[in-house]
Amino acid sequence: MLSMKEKEMIEGSLRGEERCQRALFERYAPLLMGVCQRYCRTQAEAEDVLQDTFVRLFAKLNRYGFQGSFAGWARRLCVNVALKTYQRKRFSLEQTGLDNIPEHAGAPTAYTDLGEQELLDLIRQLPDGYRIVFNLYAIEGYSHKEIGEKLGIQEASSRSQLLKARKVLQQQIERRQRIAI
Amino acid sequence: MNPLDDLFREGLGDRKADVPADLWQKIAARKxxxxxxxxxxxxxxxxxxxxxxxxxxxxxxxIAAARRRSPRGAYAAAAGLLLLLLGSLTYFLGAGPQVPGNDPLAGSVGTATAFPLALPSASDDPSASSAAVDATALSAPPTVGTAGGRTLTAYPSPAPDPARTAGTFLDTRTSDRPAPSEWKQAAPPTATAARQAIAVPPLSGNSEWQLIVPPAALPELSAVAGTPSFRRSGGQRLRGEVLLGAAYAHQRFTLREGEDRSLRDAREVSEFPELSYQISARVQYPLGRRVTLLTGLTYAEIRNQLEYDLPSNGTMTLVRSNNHLRLLEVPVLAGYALSRGRLRLNLNAGPVVNLFSAVRGQYLDPTRATPLDLADSGHYRSNIGLGWTASLTTTYGLGANHATLLLLEPFFKSYPRSFTLPHAPLGEQYWMAGLQLGLRRSF
Structure with a gap:
């Protein structure tokens, strides 16, 4: 259920009132920036995706229709923009390997002590394909079928990418832990 | 051996310190x-x-800047142009070949007007044979009648065009006219329409009958291969036109490798498209029935607005100024004529050769307190090479003889090459979409 203030902000934005649009931006930009950072390898890319997300959000706001959570709608839009950005770069799910992952990434930490930033860093070090599938499955909660449709790949490829992503993440965490102990 | 060393070794060498009780739990948890x-x-x-x-x-x-520069209007115009183009192509290609616009008779061809045809009556009285036959009844088999002691055969004919039938009367009174018996033996209307003859009453009211050859009887000379034809005079071949148009110019910056993106961000949020324009003087030279060559000279000016806040006396003042990119270019376009009835369309496409380009205005550099001059930056080319353009020209005749045509031309133009030099930190590319109005005259 939308709070009254949120509904007013959306309605005002639909009327083209910049004050409401800015308020909507200030409320949801931090959340969407968090999403962008998970899907993008660098901060600059994340900022570009956030910008595109809000441009599209205001352009398509009339499609929201006040059905369900606005945060969820905006988040799905943001994920789609991020995916489109990476699809434009024609990332190859199967060809991306583990070569680009640094050997000793981050400070020695036990997994129980891993904070948001450390976890984010681990995700961002993943190859594009692994990172996107892991984000979609593990964090956004999409099924492999939905991921396959979104990315235009086979369900089996999505499963394979997820398993590889998990394996890499696990190895990275174990490595940090060994150093910590 | 130092006695001090001995003292510490003996005192601490075998010392076993107390281990905290929860140490193992801590290790286990971490492990x-x-x-x-x-x-x-x-x-x-x-x-x-x-x-x-x-x-x-x-x-x-x-975000606000990106929304302002979002070219939705331009996309809508481009989509409209595309739809118009597709619609026209569908319409014309579906209608089959048409007579090109240069033919003065083209406008009257195909107009199905009822054309009364008189058939001789059985009483052999020409004056009584004025019963009009509507052209719609011409699908009937040949009609045989007599007039002035002669037998005439009338074959059905499509609706004739008065413009074409003028001058096609055959006077039966001429001395070398065939005998009536030969008339009756005229070949049936199978192979050529020239054999179609329709009997009509004489204009002067005398007893003689005249034959009118329907338009289908005239062979289409231009359609017959190898038919010799007169070369069109120079006045019909060359046409001059001038056009003036407004356009939207879409600016796109690309970051060169290794460059700081702050400059791109600064320029993207401070520069917005304004109404651009172009003036063209062109010559159209027909190469065939439908194909034309179009070339000339075009001056285009791409205009952008620079907006930024200038701090003065503790307050921010919004400053606006204009940036201009001036282009002198030669379009070399191939045109394809699409005509139907009064509507004339020309689809043109081809390269645009840039002769000269210049820039004037300012831009924001995040490392500088004041805007920098575009021309002094040394980043811009003086020639941007080749571009390409496509347009759809519609014409409307002005005056009694249509010697002057009014032109309406939506166009699209793209410059694939960057306006900046390779060493510049940003690439800058443009495409334009707009509408031109102009006049065309044969000379």
């Missing part, structure tokens, strides 16, 4: 198995799913 599978997912999801990240300063300005 615990790293979660795998769904548990690993849960570890990440629980900490990152609702994570909020700081939004960089100036992000709202970037």
């Amino acid at each position: 615990g198995e790293v979660p795998s599978g769904e548990a690993l997912d849960q570890l990440f999801a629980s900490r990152l799913a609702q994570r909020r990240a700081p939004v960089p300063a100036g992000m709202w300005d970037r």
Whole structure:
């Protein structure tokens, strides 16, 4: 259920009132920036995706229709923009390997002590394909079928990418832990 | 051996310090198995799913600028142009070949007007044979009648065009006219329409009958291969036209490798498209029935507005100025004529050769307090090479003889090459979409 203030902000934005649009931006930009950072390898890319997300959000706001959570709608839009950005770069799910992952990434930490930033860093070090599938499955909660449709790949490829992503993440965490102990 | 060393060795060498009781628990906890599978997912999801990240300063300005430069209008215009083009192609290609616009008779061809045809009556009285036969009845078999002692055969004919039938009367009174018996033996209307003869009453009211050859009887000379034809005079071949048009010019910056993106951000949020324009003087030279060559000279000016806040006396003042990119170019276009009835369309496409380009205005550099001059930056080319353009020209005749045509021309133009030099930190590319109005005259 939308709070009254949120509904007013959306309605005002639909009327083209910049004050409401800015308020909507200030409320949801931090959340969407968090999403962008998970899907993008660098901060600059994340900022570009956030910008595109809000441009599209205001352009398509009339499609929201006040059905369900606005945060969820905006988040799905943001994920789609991020995916489109990476699809434009024609990332190859199967060809991306583990070569680009640094050997000793981050400070020695036990997994129980891993904070948001450390976890984010681990995700961002993943190859594009692994990172996107892991984000979609593990964090956004999409099924492999939905991921396959979104990315235009086979369900089996999505499963394979997820398993590889998990394996890499696990190895990275174990490595940090060994150093910590 | 130093006695001091001995003292410490003996005192501390075999000392066993107390181990904290919870040390093993701590190690065990840290040494615990790293979660795998769904548990690993849960570890990440629980900490990152609702994570909020700081939004960089100036992000709202970037979004506002990006929304302002979003070329929805231009996309709509381009889509409209495309639809118009597709519609025209469908219409013309579906209608089959048409007589090109240069033919003065083209406008009257195909107009199905009822054309009364008189058939002789059985009483052999020409004056009584004025019963009009509507052209719609011409699908009937040949009619045989007599007039002035002669037998005439009338074959059905499509609706004739008065413009074409003028001058096609055959006077039966001429001395070398065939005998009536030969008339009756005229070949049936199978192979050529020239054999179609329709009997009509004489214009002067005398007793003689005249034959009118329907338009289908005239062979289409231009359609017959190898038929010799007169070369068109120079006045019909060359046409001059001038056009003036407004356009939207879409600016796109690309970051060169290794360059700082802050310059791109600064320019994207401070420069907005304004109404651009172009003036063209062109010559059209027909190469065939439908194909024309179009060339000339075009001067185009791409205009952008620079907007920024200038601090003065503790307050911010919004400053606006204009940037201009001036282009002198030669279009070399191939045109294809699409005509139907009064509507004339020309589809043109081809390269645009840039002769000269110049820039005037300012831009924001985040490392400088004041805007910098575009021309002094040394980043811009003086020639941007080849571009390409496509347009759809519609014409409307002015005056009694249509010697002057009014032109309406939506156009699209793209410059694939960057307007900046390779060493510039940013690439800058443009495409334009607009509408031109002009006049065309044969000379």
